[in-house]
Amino acid sequence: MGNTDSVAVKTYVPPYQKDRWREHADRLGMSQSEFVRTMVQAGRRDFEVPDPAEPEETGEDVSSGLEPRVKDALDGEDGRSWDELLGAVTEDIEDRLEETLSDLQERNVVQYSGRAGGYRLVEDP
Numbered sequence: 001m002g003n004t005d006s007v008a009v010k011t012y013v014p015p016y017q018k019d020r021w022r023e024h025a026d027r028l029g030m031s032q033s034e035f036v037r038t039m040v041q042a043g044r045r046d047f048e049v050p051d052p053a054e055p056e057e058t059g060e061d062v063s064s065g066l067e068p069r070v071k072d073a074l075d076g077e078d079g080r081s082w083d084e085l086l087g088a089v090t091e092d093i094e095d096r097l098e099e100t101l102s103d104l105q106e107r108n109v110v111q112y113s114g115r116a117g118g119y120r121l122v123e124d125p
Contacts, residue, residue: 070085073085
């Protein structure tokens with residue numbers, strides 16, 4: 001395993017993303033550092049993520065694919081508002097979007113600029 005001393009790692013994210021991470025960390029009772037470390041480790045685990053560009057051919061309509069997620073989100077809860085339920089079942093979409101944007105930025109295909117109003121494609125030189 002090697003040296004277990006802690007070292008700093010720096011990253012830059014848009015303010016809205018940091019706010020969402022902070023809120024999620026607060027809900028989990030974690031510090032922001034612990035949250036980011038935990039999420040990175042969870043993301044590095046070897047698990048299969050279905051490609052949203054390739055819909056499953058199950059013959060089922062889209063809503064039936066949500067049923068297990070809705071049940072999971074409501075399990076053990078006294079009740080959830082529409083917004084809370086929507087957030088619970090779409091959270092992975094946001095994570096996949098974030099991962100995709102990070103990958104595109106690393107490859108210099110997409111760039112974030114507050115001045116330019118957000119994300120944009122990098123123009124070919």
